[in-house]
Amino acid sequence: MSLNRQQISVIGAGYAGLCTAIGFASKGYKVIAVDRDPKKVALINKGISPFYEIGLETLLQKVLGQGYLKCTKNYKEAILESDITFIAVGTPSKRDGSINLTYVNNASCEIGRVLKEKETYHLIVVKSTVIPGTTENQVKPMIEKFSGKTCGDEFGICVNPEFLREGSGIQDTLYPDRIVIGENDKKAGDMLESLYRDFYGDEMPPLIRTKIPTAELIKYANNAFLATKISFINEIANICEKSPNADVTVVAKGIGLDKRIGPMFLQAGLGYGGSCLPKDVKALIAHSTKLGYSPALLKAVNKINETQPGKAVELSKKALGNLRGKRIAILGLAFKPNTDDIRSAVSIKIIRKLLKEGTSVIVYDPVAMPNTRKKFKNSIQYASSPFNCIKNADCCILVTEWDEFKTLKPEDFVQNMKHPIVIDGRRIYNQELFNRKLRLMAIGLGQK
Incomplete structure (x- = not known):
């Protein structure tokens, strides 16, 4: 464990942000979480989780009591008192299914304004789910504009998508399947990798270091694939209903034993929901369409889920x-x-x-x-x-x-x-x- 640990700030105290903040705090890092909602800030500082998640509130109270975590509305305090800032704000859907980057853009501007006053190097890590090109074409230029500084020299940028499952957020934070780092430059990537190697120690998960757009797309490809498995088995379920004596649960077990397929996400039902799969599939469809490509498979996945x-x-x-x-x-x-x-x-x-x-x-x-x-x-x-x-x-x-x-x-x-x-x-x-x-x-x- 490093004696000179980096101090961390997390912008956005929603699901991904709070799980990330509490996860780092639980390992002894000093963490400041930032959120614009005063009610949410007050709840967190009282040790009350603003949403239900197994084990989260108990761990929140523990790290607050140890002095490793605090929550504030003040960007300036959080960024000036930290070395690494994670952006973990929401990226909801617009009416047409495309991504709404309002919160990401606002966070980028605020970070830039504060960095203008900071003399030391600072690493910004985009953990929010954003379409390929967002970090390089929007986040980076905005921070450079408002800080008056150059990325790669006076500050660094990485993309580090989260793969948390609601209901298992803390478990997934502490024991992830892998770490993905999309880096603007080697210095930024090295700094983030060093943080994670210190955090996980001997239990360091597999690590992928790549270019920023690839890291952004990995998250979308991941969720789109999971959604595809769900819509696929629901399609099979609908066929089973028309076939006397057919049972999709047995079909799923039969194909799930094939090592090339596996049993996960083959539970037929009434469709997928939540804050990630529906919006990410729609955002990837909209992004692909904007690029001039019609993603037929993803459109079918979405349509099946809408009707299920x-x-x-x-x-x-x-x-x-x-x-x-x-x-x-x-x-x-x-x-x-x-x-x-x-x-x-x-x-x-x-x-x-x-x-x-x-x-x-x-x-x-x-x-x-x-x-x-x-x-x-x-x-x-x-x-x-x-x-x-x-x-x-x-x-x-x-x-x-x-x-x-x-x-x-x-x-x-x-x-x-x-x-x-x-x-x-x-x-x-x-x-x-x-x-x-x-x-x-x-x-x-x-x-x-």
């Missing part, structure tokens, strides 16, 4: 006929288990479709209820437990595979529901066991 949530409503209609006035229970709102994130969640699309059908919707999720209330307010009902949610329901749609839903037995549905009809959108229930006592309809399951 509708399968739950289709199956509801198949079971109940006209849905007007029917009471439908939704189990699971977060886009995946172990998070409260409902951004681009499948549940949102399903709820909206059901409301258009005139359905009475009641929902339950272990941690995502507050975020859902903000979006739907009084247009739907909110249950206090899974049992309260399915009580007197005409149909139940399982949307998110939380562990507590996996323990529900057929009897729980039979005893509580008006009509015991369950649509298993994540394939967590034993079809033979459930179909003995109720009507189970599942994604990717051909009828007998």
Whole structure:
């Protein structure tokens, strides 16, 4: 462990930024996180995580108590008191699916203004997901313009994409599959590699050092490939539903045993959601189109994912006929288990479709209820437990595979529901066991 450790600042205290900041602080680095939201800054400094993530709040409280982390709105304080600044602000989608770089551009300008006052070398690391060309054509020129300094001489720039999975953010920060460094020059790359070698020690993961645009594209290619596997298995699931006695879970197991394919991301369901895969696929499509290339495969991946949530409503209609006035229970709102994130969640699309059908919707999720209330307010009902949610329901749609839903037995549905009809959108229930006592309809399951 180095005695002269670099001090670190992280711009953006959202999911990637806060996990990064806490990760470095947990290894004894002095870290200053910056965020423009005063409420978020206050929560973090009190040891309260602004979002749900397993183990995050406990570790946050620990590093605050040790004096290794603090959060501020002040760019100047953070940058002048650090050697390396990570940009980890959001890059949301515009209406046309292209990337919105407002937060990245604002951070670049602020960093440049502060660097104008700094006499020593400073390394800027773009951790935000940005399309190829962003760092060299926007971030770098902006910092040079507002600082009056030259990149490669008075400051350095690298791209270092994050590959964090929500629900496993801290684990992925501390034990990543690999480190990717896109460097403007060798000095900048050496400095960032040195930081990571100190951070990981003997557990240093595989390292790739490359040019900046390649590093930017690695992140998009990574997420696009994962999205492609999900849409592929959902396409196969839709074929299985038309094929008597076919079961996509067995098909997935059969192809997953092929070492060239592997079992990961072959769980058929109602589509992918969250803050990364949907926006990154759309951004890569928009970027490719702007370059004059039409990415047919990515467009198909996106189209399949856009239509997949509708399968739950289709199956509801198949079971109940006209849905007007029917009471439908939704189990699971977060886009995946172990998070409260409902951004681009499948549940949102399903709820909206059901409301258009005139359905009475009641929902339950272990941690995502507050975020859902903000979006739907009084247009739907909110249950206090899974049992309260399915009580007197005409149909139940399982949307998110939380562990507590996996323990529900057929009897729980039979005893509580008006009509015991369950649509298993994540394939967590034993079809033979459930179909003995109720009507189970599942994604990717051909009828007998």
